[in-house]
């Protein structure tokens with residue numbers, strides 16, 4: 001008889017407490033077994049390893065993302081002392097500076113001002129103009145490996161396209177893309193559960209180098225403005241104020257990092273979902289509408305970002321749970337997308353489903369500013385890939401990276 005491996009999670013249904021180690025490979029390779037169990041018993045639960053309440057149900061995640069009583073920042077309404085938070089670490093000062101003015105760590109009114117200044121560049125009608133460039137890039141990538149027998153699709157296709165697109169939007173040369181990816185990957189390692197000091201030092205060095213590089217480019221643009229997003233950010237005014245260099249750097253780094261990580265992962269996860277579904281890719285990508293629907297289903301079925309947190313901005317009651325000012329809650333996007341009370345047959349990959357939007361791009365004031373761009377990148381990536389390589393197949397079982405929040409593949413070996 002075969003031994004069944006132990007479950008990588010435990011749930012005490014009576015107290016709504018759960019244990020699941022985010023660094024356990026059995027867990028992060030397939031967090032959906034845990035989510036299924038939560039949906040069946042405790043969609044709101046206390047996650048011991050994180051030490052805070054989490055929400056897996058679609059209704060709660062969607063409502064809490066929009067709930068103004070919770071925010072991504074807390075230090076605008078309380079001091080570190082008051083909350084018992086440790087002082088910032090000296091050896092992560094450069095990394096912290098990149099986050100200081102990040103849209104993702106600001107709340108209104110600072111958030112509104114910054115978001116208004118960059119939003120225009122990301123609206124659908126503007127990014128739609130990039131589609132032909134993205135088609136060319138996708139084809140160049142395929143030209144680059146088509147002669148081989150097999151390839152790691154993450155490295156040779158999924159990663160370079162969004163990195164080059166966002167770099168060019170900002171006005172940085174495409175040749176910088178590998179270096180930007182390197183800095184970004186080292187910074188994103190900070191979001192791992194239980195970060196080591198070595199990782200912190202490395203992320204700090206990457207942040208320093210990234211900022212020094214951007215400082216140089218910003219100085220060049222001040223002397224010789226161009227038609228690019230960096231120049232726009234330096235010169236744009238909102239109610240009489242312009243952005244400081246630190247604000248421009250923070251925003252550029254956020255756009256470069258957020259602008260590719262999740263798209264790379266969704267490309268990999270999506271190709272895997274399509275290939276493992278046994279469905280005919282040609283029928284999933286037959287028309288523009290169906291391609292868009294397939295992209296949405298890829299985002300829902302295997303979301304690239306599984307948890308975002310919020311702080312309670314005051315003493316709050318939510319659905320019978322009491323939160324004190326400064327308490328953290330976890331909103332589980334990847335789990336909400338598999339909620340059987342929201343999606344019929346939630347664990348089935350079905351690009352023909354019609355039961356509505358997922359929460360992979362978030363909701364509320366921090367809703368992903370890059371969603372229209374990411375959708376175009378994904379539509380083009382899947383469309384061109386399966387058109388050029390209709391016999392695409394998996395060459396080995398794909399495995400996910402050891403970063404639970406960023407649910408993406410280590411590599412994706414395929415043949416054709």
Ligand code: HEM
Pocket residue numbers: 065072103104105115166254255258259260262263266304305308309359360361362363365366367368369370371373374
């Ligand atoms: C499939 C690809 C993507 C996914 C799934 C995704 C997902 C998300 C999510 C869930 C949030 C909100 C986080 C929260 O509420 O705490 C967010 C915010 C953000 N995303 Fe994306 N993203 C993607 C691609 C992009 C791209 C291509 C860009 C830029 C070019 C981008 C830029 C941003 C920015 C700047 C924010 C912060 C917005 C704010 O705080 O106001 N993202 N994204």
